[in-house]
Amino acid sequence: MASSSSNTPASPSDTSERKDAHLALAADPLAMSQVPSGFDAVRLTHCALPECSLEEVDISTSCLGHSVSAPFFIGSMTGGTAHATAINLALAEVAESAGIGLAVGSQRASLEAGQSQRDLRRAAPSIPLFGNLGGLQLAAPGGLDLAARAVDDLQADALFIHVNPLQEAVQPEGETDWRGVIEAIEAAVTFLNVPVLVKEVGAGIGANVARRLFDIGVHAVDIAGLGGTNWTRIEAARRDDAELFAPFLDWGIPTVDALRDARSACPEGRLIASGGIRHGLDAAKALWLGATMTSMAGPVLKAMTGDGTSPPDAVAAIKVIEMWKAQLRLAVFLTGACDLAAFAGVEGRISR
Numbered sequence: 001m002a003s004s005s006s007n008t009p010a011s012p013s014d015t016s017e018r019k020d021a022h023l024a025l026a027a028d029p030l031a032m033s034q035v036p037s038g039f040d041a042v043r044l045t046h047c048a049l050p051e052c053s054l055e056e057v058d059i060s061t062s063c064l065g066h067s068v069s070a071p072f073f074i075g076s077m078t079g080g081t082a083h084a085t086a087i088n089l090a091l092a093e094v095a096e097s098a099g100i101g102l103a104v105g106s107q108r109a110s111l112e113a114g115q116s117q118r119d120l121r122r123a124a125p126s127i128p129l130f131g132n133l134g135g136l137q138l139a140a141p142g143g144l145d146l147a148a149r150a151v152d153d154l155q156a157d158a159l160f161i162h163v164n165p166l167q168e169a170v171q172p173e174g175e176t177d178w179r180g181v182i183e184a185i186e187a188a189v190t191f192l193n194v195p196v197l198v199k200e201v202g203a204g205i206g207a208n209v210a211r212r213l214f215d216i217g218v219h220a221v222d223i224a225g226l227g228g229t230n231w232t233r234i235e236a237a238r239r240d241d242a243e244l245f246a247p248f249l250d251w252g253i254p255t256v257d258a259l260r261d262a263r264s265a266c267p268e269g270r271l272i273a274s275g276g277i278r279h280g281l282d283a284a285k286a287l288w289l290g291a292t293m294t295s296m297a298g299p300v301l302k303a304m305t306g307d308g309t310s311p312p313d314a315v316a317a318i319k320v321i322e323m324w325k326a327q328l329r330l331a332v333f334l335t336g337a338c339d340l341a342a343f344a345g346v347e348g349r350i351s352r
C-alpha cells in the first residue's frame, strides 16, 4: 500500500522504512480488529450421514487458467525492501509448493526503485500470480504505464488495484484526493491485457461500490472486510496525534456483511472474500456465502515470520496452509457434500 503525501513525495528510503515498520506492526496483536469478521455467526448445518469418504472430498478448483489445490490464495503483502523481498520469495515457494495462488503487495516501490520481482514468477511458475498497485498510483500521471510494467515484471495473470481511503487518511504520509480513481480503473480494464481486480485492505467494499466496479468491467472484487488485520490501527500506531483517529479505529464493513451485501447486489459478480479469515472453516463459510475464492494475508505472515521480523520459514507456512485445506475438506464433508459444487447448495444459517 504505497503512497506519498500530495505535498511532499516520499523518498524511496522513507517508503522502505515505512514498509518494514508495517511488517513488524502487522504481526503485533495491536493490528487485529476489535470488531469480528462475522464468521462465528454463520453455522453450516451438520450432516450426520455423509455419502462419501473424507479422503475423496475434492476442494481443488481453477483460477485464472491455473489448477489450484484449494480456493485460497496468499493475500497481497508488502514488497520493496530487502526483508520484504526475502519474504515474497519465500511466499512464492510456499504458494508453488501448496498449489495455491499468490498476490504480491504493492509493486510501486520496487518499480520506482528500478528493482525487478521477476524471481517470484521463476519460483512459482505454475500458480496464479496477482500483481498489485494502489488506486491512487493508477490515477496519477503515468499510472497506466506503471500498471503495465507491474504486470510485465511479474508475468502476472491479473492485477489487483487496492483502494484504501481510510488507511491513506490515517497514514502519516497518506493521500486523500480520490478524484479520478474509478475512471483510472476503468481505463486499466481496457488498457491492460490481463484481468483487473479491485480490493480494499480491511475496511470492506460495500454493495454500491461493488456494483459500480462490475459495471466498469472489473473481473473480480475482493471485498477485504473488517475483522482481521486492521490498517487503521497500524497507521495510527505510527502517529503522534493518534487520538484524532480513535473513533475510527474499527470503521469499516465486517467481512461477512460486505460479502452478503455484495452477493445480493451483484448476483453474477465474481467475489473474493478476505479480511479476518483465520482457518479453513472461515474459508468454507465465505465460500458458502458466495465467494469464489478466499485469501489470507496476516496469518500467513505470522506463520512464516512469527513477530514479523524473523527470517521467513517457508516450511511453517506450508504446514499452516495444509491445515487450512484439511479444515475446508472436513467442513465440506460434514455438510454432506463431496465437492465444492455440491457444497454451495448445503444448508446453513446466520444467527444475528
Ligand SMILES: Cc1cc2nc3c(=O)[nH]c(=O)nc-3n(C[C@H](O)[C@H](O)[C@H](O)COP(=O)(O)O)c2cc1C
Pocket (backbone or CB within 6 Å): 001, 002, 022, 023, 026, 075, 076, 077, 078, 079, 104, 105, 106, 132, 160, 161, 162, 199, 200, 201, 202, 224, 227, 228, 229, 274, 275, 276, 277, 295, 296, 297, 298, 299, 301
Ligand atoms: C504486512 C502486510 C502488508 C500488506 N500490504 C498490502 C499491499 O501492499 N497491498 C494491498 O492491497 N494489501 C496489502 N495488505 C492487506 C492485505 O492484502 C489484506 O487485505 C488485509 O491484511 C486483510 O486480510 P487479513 O486479515 O487476512 O490479513 C497487507 C497486509 C499485510 C499483513
